Amino acid sequence: MLYDFRSFVNPGRYAFGKGSFNHLGELINKQKNENNDWVVYMIDTFFKDKDEVINRIPTNEKDLFIWIDPKDEPKTILVNEYRDKILAHQNTLPAVVVGMGGGTAMDYSKATALMVTNPGDSKDYQGLDLIKNEGIYNICIPTIAGTGAEVSMTAVLSGPEKKLGIKCDYTIPNEVIFDPELLATVLDSDRFYTGMDCFIHNVESLNGTWINAMGKAFAEKSNELCEEVFTNKISNRLKADEQMMVASIMGGNSITYAQVGVCHALSYGLAVVLGTHHGVGNCIVFNQLQDYYPDGYKMFKKMQALQGVEIPSGITANCTDEQLDQMVEVSWALEHMWNNVFGPDWKNHINKPTIKDLFKRM
Template sequence: MNYRNYPMVSRVVFGRGSFDQLSDIIEPQRLNTKAPFIYLVDDVFKGNVWLTGRVPLAYNDKMLYISAQEEPKTSQVDDLVESIILNHSERPSGIIGIGGGTLLDLAKAVAIMLTNPGEAKDYQGWDLVKNPAIYHVGVPTISGTGAEVSRTTVLTGPDKKLGINSDYTPFDQVILDPELTKDVPKDQWFYTGMDCFIHCVESLNGTYLNAFSQSYGEKAFELCEDIFLNGDLSIEDAQDKLMMASWHGGMSIAYSQVGIAHAMSYGLSYVLGTKHGIGNCIVFDHLEEFYPEGVALFKKMKKKHHIKLPQGLCLNLEDSELDLMITIALSLEPLWENALGKRWKTIITREKLKSLYQKM
C-alpha cells in the first residue's frame, strides 16, 4: 500500500488582530532590498485604509489590486508572472495573497510559476510541478474555501478547469485573522461558508474516507451546524468558528476528496463563469438522491438565512454548451470515484447529468 505523504502549511498564526504581525513574520524571508514582496490584494479593499494601511510595504515592495469577480485563469497567472519579471530586476522575496479563494489561488499559482518554465496551463493536473515555489503567504479575508490550507490552486485554463495539485502548492505561512472577515456581504458569507459545509458532506460520505479526513471533516461539519443553525453565537464567535471550519474542511479533503457538487460546479463555472461558492450551492440543492441528509440540512440553513438561489441557469443553453459542461464535470474522475466508488460510470451517464443540469 502506498500512502500519501501530504505536505501541510508549515506555519500558521491565528487570532484577532494577528494581521499586524505580518511584517515581523515575513521580514526574515526578505532576500535583499531589491527583491520585493509582491502583495496580491482583492480590489474590494481599494481605498480601505483599515486593511491596506496595515500592509507593511518597504523598499521595492508592490501591492497589486486584483478583481475577484471572475474565477482565476491560467492566462491571468501568466500575465501576472510576466509583469512581475519585467518590472523587477530580481526575483521577488515572496508573494502574499490577501483575499478570498480567488486571491489565495492566484498567489499560490504565481509563486509556483516564478520558478517553473512554460505556462500555468502546463501544470493543471497532479504532481506536474518540478521546482519548489518561492516563499508564499496566505491571508484569507473570507472563510470557507479551504484555499488557505489546500495543495491545489484551482484555475480555469483554455480547455479545462483544474487545479495545479502539487506538494509545492501549499502556503509556507498562513495568517488567520477572523477580524478581516468583518465586511463580508451576507450572501457571500453564506455561499463561501456552504463551500466548507459541502466539502465536509462530500468527504464524510465518500469512498476515500479514512480516520484522518474523518476527524477533520466531523469537526468542520459540527462547526458549520453551530454557525449556520445556532442563533446564539456572537458575531465574533461566528467569525472565529467559520475560519476554523474552513481550515478543518480544507484538511478533510486534503487526505480524501470532494464529490458530485464540486465536479458539477466545475462544469457550471467553466461554461457560465459561475463563481465557485454559489455554483456549489446551486448544484448541491438538487443532489438529495446522493446526499439526502446533507441536502436536507443545507435547505434548512438556506431557509434560516433567507437565501434565494438563482434559478433557471441552464434552461436556455445550447446543446453544445450542455455537452461541454457535462464533459468538464465527467473529466474529474477522482471526485466521481470518491462519491460513488469504482463503478461510478454505471451510475452517472451523460443523460443523467444532463437531466440534473437542466433542473438548475
C-alpha cells in the same frame, strides 16, 4: 487502498487570532535578505479603497501591488501575466508573495509564486506533480472563510482547455495568517456561499468511498462548527467568523485526506460553460442533490432558510443542448470525484443523461 499513496503537506506555519494581521511585517522581514528584499501583494480589489486595512500593510517603495478582481475565477493566462510583471519589476526576485482575499486571490498568489521560479505557461502545469521548482515564499491571508484554499495543495486554475488545479507539494502556502477581524465586511450572501463550500466539502468526503479516519474526523468536526455558525447558535459575528476559519481549515483537510463528490463534479461543469463562481455554483448544484446527500441536503436547506439567502435558479434555462452536453462532458471527465462517490465501477451507477437532467433542473 482506493487511491494512490501520497504523503500530504500542510502549510509550514499558522498565525491565528484577532490582531494577528498586525504582525505581517515581522513575518515578511524574516524572509528578506540582502538580495531578495521586496514583496508582491496580491489582494482582492474589495480592499483597494479600504484604507483602514491597507494602511496596516507594511509596504516599502520597492514592493509591487497586484489587485485581484474576483469577478472571474483564476485564469492561467492572468497567472502568466502577473508572473511577467513580477519578473520585470526588479532585478532580483521578491522575498514573499502575499495572497489576501478569498479562494480567488489566494489561489492566484499560490500559482503565481510558483510560476516565478518555473519557466513557461502555467497551463502546462495544470495537473499533478508537474511543477519542478519550489516557488517564492507564500503567505496567505484569508478574508472570507470556507474554501480551504489556505491549507490545500492545489491552486485551481481555468486554462484554455480545462479547469484543473496545479497540485504538488510546493503549492501549499508557506504561512497563513488567520485574523477573524478581516472577515467583518463580508456580505451575508458571499459568507453563506463560501461557507457552504466548506459544508459541501465535508458532506462529500463523509459520504464518499475514499473516506478514512483522518478525513472523517476533520469533516465531522468541521461540519459541527459550520452548522453552529449557520444555524445562528453563535450570536457574536467575530466569534462566528473565527469559528468558520477553523471549519475552513478542517474542511480543506477533510478533502485532502478524502475527495469531493457529485456537487463539485457538476459545479465545475457550470464554471467552465457559464463561468458560475465556485461558492454559488456549489449551492445551485447542491440544491438539486437531495437524492444523493439526503441528510446534508436537509441541513443545507435549514441553514439557507435561517440565513435568508437566495439560491439562484433557472441559470441553465436558456442553455443550448450543446452547452448542456459540454457541462456533462466536463463533469464526466472528473473521474476521481465519481470514483469517490460510487467506487471504481462508478460508470455502472451514473450516466450522462442523468447528469444532463440534473443540469436542466438548475
